[in-house]
Amino acid sequence: MTILSTRSKPFDFRTMLYLNTLLMFVLIFSGRQEILLLSFALSILVFATVGSAAQTVKFILGFLALLVLQYGAELLRGTDLPRGAILVPQLIAFIALRIYPFVVLGIALKKSTNIAEITTALSRLRLHRGIILSIVVMIRYLPAMKDDFRVIVDAMRLKGIPVSLGYVVRHPMKAIEYFVVPMLFRSEKITEEFSGAALVKGYEYSGTRTSYFDVRMGGKDWAMIFLAPLAFALCLTVV
Template sequence: MTNSSSASSARADSRAGMNSDSRAASCSAPRVEARSGVRLDPRAKLYLLLLANLLLFFHVDTRGEAIMVALFLLPLFTAGRWRNGLRLTVLYVALLGLGLWSDAATMGGSGGSGGSLIGVIGGATGSAAGPSGTAVAAGNVAVTAASATSVMATAGHVAGLLSVGIRMMMPCLITGAYAFTTTSISEFVCAMRRMRVPEAIVIPCMVVIRFFPTIAHDYRQIRNAMALRGIAAGRFALVRHPVQSLEFIIVPLLMNATFVSRDLSVAALTKGLGIAGEHTCMTTIRMHWFDWAYMAMCTAPLALAIGGVL
């Protein structure tokens, strides 16, 4: 009886020792983030974001911009972000089509007056000063046609201005959306430390990454509370009731943003991120061959476009 009890206790001790060893090994071993689909290294994502800003800085033509946007959209689909990728693709294609239409309308409506409102007013004044009633009537018909053409040209100017302005920012939005939706905070911090970035920059970037999802969550909670009370309910209620939106959404959101930023900063400092010295990361990242290949593939069109070859 004594031998059996001692044997069972020995087996229990051995199992406890094995469990403690496995827990210690799991705690001491670095953790590798599980990746869904093919995802680039965080440093490669930051490089794509740099290329997007260079694309905006050098103002590359439409052909090179379309090629670069297609290359920037591809990682979103390979990472499994199909909904975001389709939305951004449809938006860019719509902006591109609007820009082409505005170019066609501007070229078709440009004449002696240049397709501007000043030309419309000047043409109307000159035609109304005809010597006879027939000339005035014919002039009115001509002014109506010219006014319609000039208004179309003016609308083309405005549409082209808006489409080009938003379309030029699309590469930055695409690469930023891919970088921040497919990168965890631990991966981002590890990438920044691998690049020898000072902690004075790492901590604010970490706070900013955590800030926007928290604000989005607070916004949804405010909208749910408003819908529960019947205030500005509906999808387009914010457009129909702008004053209520300003009072019930923006004001508490801005007040809450101050507390959120303070709490996130305190949480980051509590975890020891502000302590001087070398820090270690439980998450390991590594550059693979497809990271380098994709960085080179995205750099080539930009270099050709800047050099005037593409």
């Protein structure tokens, strides 16, 4: 039984998961610039359906800035600048460019899909219940971890403890004590809360679970699933 409809959602969670896996494989096995540009184009296309035009433009400008940094550093190789001053920014831009499409997809997923829809979509993939719960808990814990980190930083500032990268470099053991230890204790408490929430929502039920959301694969989903690998294949063979 379904109560709420999500037909207005342009892309299903399973499509985003498929696209994320596809991008991971092609970016690992191919270092061609055309593959990188196509990966970003697909990710920004997904984001454009859920985000505002201003946010989409910001992501495009950020990607272009990283490209300028990478190729700008390449042009400076023949100058008198130290080699490290050229290679370090170029390496950072190289890594950031390959992470960028996944960041865009992650933000699009956060904007368009809630935990209930993700659980329903994964259940229809016939995945093991333990795998589904692991993925859901991981996705649910990331925002909580971000909030906990902010609380720790605010508490350190109230106690007069400097919060900066330089302090972490100069005092690594103290930084571990101030940051990691509170996060570990907080993680243990959050684990207990998530376990209780899972019991209340009946995740241990062995039968077929119903959903409040009508999670379906639409025409855009199937188009992305079939056209994305075709585009990568053409890019590898023709370009």
